[in-house]
Amino acid sequence: MDKKKNVFTIIAETRIIHILLSILLGFAVGAFFLLIMGLDVGAAYGRLISSVTSVKGFSYVVVYSIPYIMTGLSVAFSFRTGIFNIGSEGQFVMGSMAAACIGILLGQLPSAILIPLCFLGAMVVGAVWGIIVGFLKNKWGINEVLSMIMFNWIAFYLSNFIAGIPAIHSDGTAEATKNISENASTLLSKELIADLGLCPTANWGILVALLMTIIAWLIIDKTTLGYRLKAVGFNKTAAEYGGINVSRSILTALAISGALAGLGGALQLMGMGSRISVFSSQEGYGFAGIVVALMGCSNPFGAFFAGIFYGALIYGGSKLNLVGAPTQLINVIVGTVVLFIAISVIFQRLKYVHINKKPKAAAVQSVKEGDDK
Template sequence: MNNKKTILQTIKDSSVLYTLIAIITGFVVGAVLLAVIGINPLEAYGKLADGIFGKPKYIAWSIVYASPLILTGLSVAFSFKTGVFNIGAEGQFVVGSMAACIVGVCLDLPPVLHVFACALAAMVAGALWGTIVAVLKVKKGINEVLSYIMFNWIAYYLSNYLVNTEFLHNEGNAEATKDIVDSASIICPDFITKLTDCKNTNWGIVIAVVAAIVIWFIISKTTLGFQLRAVGFNKNAAEYGGINSNAAVMKAMAISGAMAGLGGMVQLCGMGSRISQFSGQEGFGFEGISVALIASSNPIGCIFSGIFYGMMKYGGTKLTLINAPSEVIDIIMGVIVLFIAISHIFRYLLNKKKGGK
C-alpha cells in the first residue's frame, strides 16, 4: 500500500505527467477550433496521424524535420540552466549554416573529414555569435534579450548578403548559394535513402542525439555544469561559493550558441544543401524555445520534444490536403507551451486533493 502511494506520488511529481496534460489540452483546443470552422477534427487529426505514421517515408521525413529542432532546443535548454534566455538561437542557427556553407562549398576535403570541418565551423560561428552577446552583457551590462534580437537580424541580413556574394552565388539560381560539395553532405548512402524512401534521410538525428548526450553530461556530470546550474539557481550564492559567475555565463552562452550553430549545419548539409535568400525569419531558433520548454529544459527530453515538434511540423503540411488550415499546429503548440507555463497549478491542485483526504 505504502509502495503504491509512492508510485502515485512519483507520477504526480514528475513533469512528464504535466507535459502530457498540456499536450492533450493542446489537441483538445485545436479540435474545438477546427470544429468551429466546420472541419471534422477527427478527420483532420486522422490526416495528421496518417501524415506522420502512414508510411515509413513519413516517419523518416519527420525525423529529418526534427534534427535541427532538437539542436536549437538543446541550445535554449542549456542557456535556461544558467538563467539566460537564448532568444538568439535563431541568429546563431543562421550563422552556423553560413559557416557550414562556406566550408562546404569552398573547401575540398575527404568525405567524413569535410563533414567534421563543416560542423566545427558552424559551432565556432554559433558560439562566436553567442559570445559577442555574452561579452556585451558581462562587460557592458547590456541586456542580452536586446542584443540577441539585434544579432538575429544582423545574421539574417548577413546571410542574404552572403547569398549574393560572388564567391558563393549560384549563377543558375538567382536567389541561392552554390550547392555544397558531396563530401560535405550528411545525407545517408543510397541504400538507406532507398530503404526509407526519403531522399533527405540524413545523419542529423545521430548528431542531435550525440549532442544531447554531451549536453546532458556537461550539465549533470562536470564541474562546469555544476557551476552553471549554481549560477542559474542563485547567482549571489554561487559567487559567494567561489564561482566566477561572469565566466560561467559566458561559457554557457558560447556552448548554447554552438548548439544552435550545429543545428544550422544539420539543416544545411542534410536538407537544403544551399542557402536561399530569406524572405522572413525561418523560425528554427524560436521553435527551439518551444522544444526546450516542452522538455522542461532536460537535454534528453529535447530529443523527444524535438521529434514531437518535427512530426507536427511535417504532418501539419498534410492538413492542407483536406483544406484544414495548417496553422492549427501553431495553435496546438502555443497552447501546449502555455499550459506548461501554468503546469504548477495542476500540480498544486492534484496534491491539494490528496492532502484534503
C-alpha cells in the first residue's frame, strides 16, 4: 500500500514545510518592497534580526508575544472546534479590564491570592463574553461572526467606560485607570532583571502561556471533552446522532476559547501595561490572534511558536525606523506569509491527484465550514 515517498510528496504533505516556505516568501516579498523603495535590504533585515537576538531583545520578544500567544491559542482552539472566534478581541479586552478591576480594588491582598484571583476573574469574564455569543446562536440562531463583531465593540466601549469610573480611574490627569497593585504584578524582580540583562517589563507570564498551551493541547488531543468539541465542530449532526449535546458543546468551546483570550488580557496587563488607557481604536490583539492561529495551523504548540514569531516581528519591526525602513513592512511580510499559507492548499491538492484514486474538489476543506446551514 505505502508507496515510496519522493521529495515532492514529502513537500506536498508536510505542513511545517509549507509554513517555512511561506515565511521565506513573505520575507522575499518584503525585500522586494524594500528594493523598490530604494532601501538597503541587508540593513533592514539585519536590524530586524539583531534587535531580537540579543538577550535583552529576546526578552522583549517574549514579553511582546505573550498576548499574541494567548489570543492565538484562543482562536486556534475555536478553529479546532468548528467555530471562527473573531471575538477574541472583545474577550481579551474584557479579561484585561476584569484583571485591572481586581488588581486595583483588591490591591491589598497578598500576591499569592491576588494574582490567581486576577487570572480567574479574567478567564471567567472572557468565558462569559464567549458564552453570550454562543447563547445567541443556540437560542435565536444569530450568526456568531456577526454578534462577535458587535461584542468586540461593546467590550471596547465598556472598557473605556469602566476606566472612567472614579474608583478605578487614575488620580492624575491621564485618560487611564490607576496602576494595578504591585501585588498583582507578574514582573520579575528588579535584581533578577538587572542581573540577567533583561528588558524592564520581563515577566513570568510566558510560563502561564506555555502552561495554557499544554492544557489546550491536552484538551484537544487527549481528553473526551476535546473529542466531544471536535466532533461537534466537524459534524454537528453526526455528533448529535452519537449522543453528544451539541448546544452545550458549542457553549463549552466558546467559553474555553474566551477564557484563553481573557487570560491573555490579564497577562498583558499584569506583566506589561499595568493600567488600561482609554483607547480611540481597538488594539487588535484579537485580530492578531487570528493570524497567529493560522500561522500555527490551529495547533496549540503551533500557536505558541507562531506567537513568538509574531512578537519578534512586531518588536523587531518597531526598530526598523532606525534604518529608515517603515514599520508597516511587518504587516506586508506577515500578510504575505498568511496569503501563501492560504494558497499552500494547492500543494495538498497535487497530493490528492497523486495518491487518491478519485480526486475530489470537495476534499479541500475550509476551516470554518459546516457551521451554518
